[in-house]
Amino acid sequence: MAQLIYVVVQLFLLCLLGRIVLSWFPPSGPGPLESIRQVLFRITEPVLGPIRRLLPPVRMGGMGLDLSPMIVFLVLQILISALR
Numbered sequence: 001m002a003q004l005i006y007v008v009v010q011l012f013l014l015c016l017l018g019r020i021v022l023s024w025f026p027p028s029g030p031g032p033l034e035s036i037r038q039v040l041f042r043i044t045e046p047v048l049g050p051i052r053r054l055l056p057p058v059r060m061g062g063m064g065l066d067l068s069p070m071i072v073f074l075v076l077q078i079l080i081s082a083l084r
Helices: 002-023 032-054 068-083
Strands: 058-060 063-065
Touching: 002 032, 002 068, 032 068
Parallel strands: none
Antiparallel strands: 058 063
């Protein structure tokens, strides 16, 4: 059972990393990259959304830094360490 949880968490971390990387590039309209972005959003948003509501983005000048992916990444890394 721990091995299954480990694999699922690893796959989720990959999806989260993909979402983070794709967030650096503005959408260029419909296409395969936008489809991937939407799939990653649907997979990760149920976890990130509640954290974002508890901890809104930190204002940095004219933009906001969303800390929710970093928090989830850290918590999941701790979970992976506990499963080993």
